[in-house]
Amino acid sequence: MIVKRILLLLGLLVGAWAPAPSLVAQHSSVSYVAQRLSAAESPSRIVSLVPAVTEMIYAMGDGARVAAVSNYDRFPAEVSRLPKVGGLLDPSVERILAIKPDLVIVYATQKELIERLDRAGIPYFNYQHRALSDIMTTIRALGARIGSAARADAVASEMDRALADIRARTLALAHPATLLVFERDPLSLRNVYASGGYGFLHDMLEIAGGRNVFADVRQQAVQASTEMLITSKPDVIIELLYGDSLKNADLARTLRAWDALASVPAVRTHHLFALTGDEFVVPGPRVVAATRKLARALHPEVFK
Numbered sequence: 245m246i247v248k249r250i251l252l253l254l255g256l257l258v259g260a261w262a263p264a265p266s267l268v269a270q271h272s273s274v275s276y277v278a279q280r281l282s283a284a285e286s287p288s289r290i291v292s293l294v295p296a297v298t299e300m301i302y303a304m305g306d307g308a309r310v311a312a313v314s315n316y317d318r319f320p321a322e323v324s325r326l327p328k329v330g331g332l333l334d335p336s337v338e339r340i341l342a343i344k345p346d347l348v349i350v351y352a353t354q355k356e357l358i359e360r361l362d363r364a365g366i367p368y369f370n371y372q373h374r375a376l377s378d379i380m381t382t383i384r385a386l387g388a389r390i391g392s393a394a395r396a397d398a399v400a401s402e403m404d405r406a407l408a409d410i411r412a413r414t415l416a417l418a419h420p421a422t423l424l425v426f427e428r429d430p431l432s433l434r435n436v437y438a439s440g441g442y443g444f445l446h447d448m449l450e451i452a453g454g455r456n457v458f459a460d461v462r463q464q465a466v467q468a469s470t471e472m473l474i475t476s477k478p479d480v481i482i483e484l485l486y487g488d489s490l491k492n493a494d495l496a497r498t499l500r501a502w503d504a505l506a507s508v509p510a511v512r513t514h515h516l517f518a519l520t521g522d523e524f525v526v527p528g529p530r531v532v533a534a535t536r537k538l539a540r541a542l543h544p545e546v547f548k
Contacts (some may be wrong), residue, residue, distance in 0.1 A: 287347035287367070291340050293357075294371050297349045299528035300383050302394040312343050318487075318522055319530070341366075347390065372465070376447035379527050380404055399529060406532045407451055409541050413452060413546055414453030421541060422454035423478035423510070426465075426525065431501055433470060440466040444527045452538035454480065474505060476522030481510040481539055482517045484524040490537060491522070517541045 282287070291313040292298040298317050299312055312327040315334075327343065330336040332351050340348060345366060350357055356440050361368050365467050369389055373382055380400040387396020387411035424445060427437040439445040443458055443464035449456050457476035458466045468476075481502060485493055495518040510516060519537050523530035540547040 255414075287345075289343065289345045290347045290349065290390070291330065291336055291345040292317070292394075293329065293354070294349050294351060296370075296379070296526050296528035297371055297386060297536075298422055299380070299526060299530065300386055300399070301390070302397045303383075303529040304387055304390075304392045306390060306392055309390070311345060312340070319526070336448075343518075346459045355370075373527060374443055375532065376407070376451075376527075379444065379497070379529075379531060381393040383529070386490050403529045403532050404530060407535060410535055411451045412534075414451070414539060414543060417453050417543055417546065419450075419453055419455040420479040421457050421477060421509075422449060422482060422542065423457050423468075423473070423476060423481045424449050424482050424484070426482075426484045428501075431497065433473070433501055433504060436473065438466050438468050440464055444531065445524075448531060448535045448538060452535050453542045454482075454538065470505070474508060478508060478510045479513070480517070480537065480542060482519060485518055485520045485531040486522045493518075495520075 251538045253519040282382055288309055290301065290309050293302065293314045295314060295317045297515075298310060299319055300315050301307060302320050302322070307322060307341075312329045313323050314331045314398045315325045315328045316331050317326075321328060327339065329339045329343070331356065332426070334358050337352060337357060340361075341359075341364060348357075348361055348368045349368060350368050350370055352360070352370050354538075358368060358370070369386060369503050371382065371426065373379060380403055383396050384393070386509075423440040424444065425436060426439065427435070429435045438458055439456060440451060440461040440463040441459035442462050445454050445464070448460070455479045458468070466472075483498065485495075485498070500518045502516055503506070518539060521534065521537070524537075525535040536547065
């Protein structure tokens with residue numbers, strides 16, 4: 245259940261275990277459908293069940309239109325004062341309907357909720373993403389849907405520019421073999437989940453100047469056994485800590501668990517990093533800051 249919650253926060257339960265589409269399809273893998281309301285009509289009471297989309301709306305300057313959010317929303321701080329209506333696996337239809345929304349942001353997999361919204365005549369924006377580029381595509385589509393196309397394009401264009409700048413600064417640098425871990429059992433190397441070779445975490449790592457040791461595993465999440473961790477021979481290990489994992493976290497003690505794998509190059513050379521913050525696992529506007537943090541860990545001589 246804990247792992248499922250972590251994967252849910254990452255957005256990896258939406259198509260997480262399916263094979264990745266072709267390279268061409270990766271750039272058009274966002275699915276969004278607006279029902280019963282034309283794009284010309286701007287909603288004023290938006291319920292968002294997707295934290296990443298909530299952040300997109302606020303980044304556009306339209307946070308005042310958000311009437312309720314999911315149980316997993318933490319950013320920006322204003323969302324703490326809004327009603328909570330469940331999450332991907334447990335949306336409260338009753339609470340959603342009571343808010344009288346004129347647009348609901350839903351995950352593509354929430355079929356039952358979508359059917360209930362259809363019956364109630366409530367419009368929805370059907371969200372799905374996989375790769376990093378899909379985040380900017382979604383921002384633009386969402387902006388067009390809620391009547392903020394120009395502001396959305398400005399946000400997405402600035403993100404594109406910032407990510408391109410990071411890529412340009414790392415392009416000629418040596419890309420160390422990197423293990424990017426986003427979940428494991430506390431103080432042990434059991435149930436290790438790492439970024440596979442597809443998805444926004446993988447894309448962020450490559451832009452930041454790292455070479456994903458599981459790049460050949462074409463899925464978003466890899467449950468890595470001890471044997472896989474040893475044979476992958478990472479030069480750098482980066483752990484992401486966020487949400488509940490930050491409570492009373494002792495970063496040095498957390499990283500000491502890797503001492504059990506003394507033969508791994510990253511452990512021998514002490515190239516172990518713990519990076520903190522929800523921006524690593526919410527695929528919204530803050531992925532730029534998260535990518536910059538990854539680049540700073542991998543290439544401190546360039547990103548000071």
